[in-house]
Amino acid sequence: MVNKLEVAWTLGTVALISAVAVYSTVLLYHIDQLPAHPDEYVEVIGHQWFWEFCYPVNGTCFNVTYDAATGAASGGSLYAAPGSVVQINVTATDVVHSFNIPALGVRLDAIPGRVNSIAFTVPNVAPGTQYLIQCTEFCGTFHGTMRAYLAVT
Numbered sequence: 001m002v003n004k005l006e007v008a009w010t011l012g013t014v015a016l017i018s019a020v021a022v023y024s025t026v027l028l029y030h031i032d033q034l035p036a037h038p039d040e041y042v043e044v045i046g047h048q049w050f051w052e053f054c055y056p057v058n059g060t061c062f063n064v065t066y067d068a069a070t071g072a073a074s075g076g077s078l079y080a081a082p083g084s085v086v087q088i089n090v091t092a093t094d095v096v097h098s099f100n101i102p103a104l105g106v107r108l109d110a111i112p113g114r115v116n117s118i119a120f121t122v123p124n125v126a127p128g129t130q131y132l133i134q135c136t137e138f139c140g141t142f143h144g145t146m147r148a149y150l151a152v153t
């Protein structure tokens with residue numbers, strides 16, 4: 001014989017789990033949406049073992065190399081204004097890499113033949129602030145030198 005209390009806690013649990021499932025699903029799709037008009041739009045290409053950044057707005061592309069001995073990156077930086085919304089499209093030319101800005105919680109796989117996109121907001125910090133960019137997918141001998149910086153301009 002089914003107790004009314006058993007029916008109540010079963011239906012209550014089903015309702016609670018259903019509500020969490022619907023909320024989570026909506027949120028997952030929402031956070032994947034890209035802005036209609038980002039302030040900055042950058043193509044990011046992973047190579048063994050450096051990052052290439054392209055700004056389609058002005059047709060500029062450059063490679064960033066990193067000197068592990070000095071911790072300095074040369075060739076340029078990913079640049080963006082404080083508070084701006086940046087959309088990046090990430091791909092790779094050879095093996096799988098992963099584009100990561102740990103301080104901003106930005107991480108996206110760079111996969112040959114596929115373009116992954118994400119948008120993020122640059123914090124309102126003083127111009128000159130730099131955020132480390134690093135590859136977080138082991139991609140070969142010099143994986144550890146696949147570093148660059150996001151420079152707030």
Ligand SMILES: [Cu+2]
Nearest residue numbers: 135137139143
């Ligand atoms: Cu790597």
